[in-house]
Amino acid sequence: MVSETLKNLISEVINLRENYLYEEEFIAKELNSNYAVQPKDHLYLSLINRTISREARYEVLKRQRWRCNFCHKTLKMSKYSDWAGETAHIDHIHPYSKRDSYVNGVQNINELSNLQALCPECNLKKGKKEVN
Numbered sequence: 001m002v003s004e005t006l007k008n009l010i011s012e013v014i015n016l017r018e019n020y021l022y023e024e025e026f027i028a029k030e031l032n033s034n035y036a037v038q039p040k041d042h043l044y045l046s047l048i049n050r051t052i053s054r055e056a057r058y059e060v061l062k063r064q065r066w067r068c069n070f071c072h073k074t075l076k077m078s079k080y081s082d083w084a085g086e087t088a089h090i091d092h093i094h095p096y097s098k099r100d101s102y103v104n105g106v107q108n109i110n111e112l113s114n115l116q117a118l119c120p121e122c123n124l125k126k127g128k129k130e131v132n
């Protein structure tokens, strides 16, 4: 059983980091942290469901010819890549935070047609607009 305070804290961390980190890195950090997240906990499941697979990332970047969907800057798959370009952020076109109102159903929120690759700068701008 996870306390209400901890749930709120996790939600806050999710919101703050949404636009800065790859989901995989974020989940890895959460799971390696001291939080006593139980496998059947709802928040735990929502963290897992945020994951965009490596294959999906690749498909989205390929579709966009490795360019930011907004400013067309060259993107690379990960910060560990030797290629030139900004590290791609895979963004939900219909925001993950509003997944309950996604037109194709909440379970399809991660489908390719709802994903786009953005450079960090454009992703940050988009995130700010969604919050405001």
Ligand SMILES: [Zn+2]
Pocket: 068, 069, 070, 071, 072, 073, 118, 119, 120, 121, 122, 123
């Ligand atoms: Zn951009």
